[in-house]
Amino acid sequence: MIGIPVLRTVVTATVAALLHFSPAQADASFDLSPEQPGRVQATRNEKAIAAIPADFKFVAPGKFTVAVSPGGPPLATYATDARTVVGADPDYAEAIADSLGLTLELVPVAWIDWPLGLTSGKYDAVISNVGVTEQRKEKFDFSSYRQGLHGFFVKADSAITSIGEPKDAAGLRIIVGAGTNQERILLKWSEENVANGRKSIELQYYDDEAASLLALASGRADVIVQPHAQLVFIAARDKNIKRVGTLSAGWPERSDVAITTRKGSGLADALTIATNGLIKDGAYARILERWRLSEEALPRSETNPPGLPKF
Template identity: 55%
Template sequence: MAAFKTKPALGAALAVTSLLALAACSDPGATAASAPSSGASASSAATGFNLSPEQDRVKVTVDAAAAALVPDAIKADGKLTVVSTGGTPPLSLFATDNKTLIGSEVDIAYAVGESLGLAVEVLPVAWADWPLGIESAKYEAVLSNVTVTEARKEKFDFATYRNDLLGFYAKTDSTIGEIKEAKDVAGKRVIVGSGTNQEAILVRWDEENKAKGLAPVEFQYYDDDSASQLALQSGRADLTFGPNAGAAYKAAKDGKTKEVGTLNGGWPLKAEIAFTTKKGNGLAVAAQAALNHLIQDGSYARILDRWGLSSEAIPKSELNPAGLPKK
């Protein structure tokens, strides 16, 4: 039997503080309690997703109006250099050759660049390295599940392209109904990542439930995805709660789990994922125009659908919207 750890819930005040602080960290590999590893995904032969290096990406057309907004410094070499972490399917992962980056973030990068009339190069980079790379203009943009925050807006510009969602997932044959609010998790055994914003939300909900006399949540913490999935499938846990993108990919890939509820990653605030560039260089303005072109002509929807992320679509890209507040 795989071991798991439990710990007492923190106070509500600590939960709120943790929520606002940790929601700002959107490293897709650091918070995915139920997301599969990139290695496991790349080696799976029957996923229903194209994981080969030869990607049949959605074809896009150049948007002349958006292309005219590209800063001269970026037009100079005719290329858009984008980085992503390569660690979390379906956002960004390595193909079956273990060197080619693929995924929804990569597809969005290509679609934006090609809409702007630019050649596109997507490079892998560690999460900790992208901020300095963007600030120093070594790279021109990062697409790696980066959430808009007020702190980040001091150094970067943003063009939004996806909602930041968390998902509740249950075993496929589970009788659990829709999870929409605090009372729905009362008495449930929930697998969650320690020190994450989803844990902070769950702690806050648990405190609310206990104040109303409802049964407490049993928090379960696992060291790896295999152990957490075994617990869920064997009936030792009722739900997983973590980043929706990775969990949705896994559900579509193996059919063993189902989504029973989603929640914005910044709850009770709104959090959005964005095309991120150096502040003041003008590229975000062009990217926003390109994204809205892709939304309007349907290419954007086809890209998200291709990777099972239609639930995270936005109706319009926004430039530097209100971000999650500083802690």
């Protein structure tokens, strides 16, 4: 039987403040200024421009209007002026706009609002860490631009050096979010371990990020699993955890993050061509490197790639 104790830890405001700094306190290697002097610039891609359907109408003439949810660095967050949205996704949106010969119009939205806003024509696309799923493909088109990865991170002085398959996690105490895709995968890993005579995985659940990080720091847990990008930022910020592996959101298959557009709008192919142009000329790699997300690089973009199945 798989043990899944539900832990509840009361963390004082003082501890939370120590573990959860504001963006302005982030590691200096992440530029969260509104000016973004290091933002990667891209050049016009005539093939991508030619692929835009003649009857496609952008929300605003001459502009590429993109929705983004500022959920946190390094993907998208508010800059130190508390108004400008910066991060890997805004950088990528800017590069795509450059490729299409357009000016970027970035629209901050709540995550829950992007589907309705996109279908109602409020913006041309969503570039906000949206994972491709077979269910979403029924309503939207996709142009992939990153791998969807979860990260295995441990204390900086942990003896654990690598987690890449179920046997590597046998007997470990792993912090995971309840009801998440990574929980579903780790439950399968634990079942596989038990079936092969290895120890099960002990999954631990906490109420918030501060409590999770405290449990890891205090030795009550061995590993934390969250979306890879989030943990990359935390590792740079706190300097007390390290990556020991990554896990595809679609394990055992790859699962992609993609630019999302209205179903049948015809824009997806142009965005795929633009992305492949960025990959070919190196701008894509520079964007990911700037935000420490090189592990999430794709070899090529695809229109409507295989997505997570319905569970």
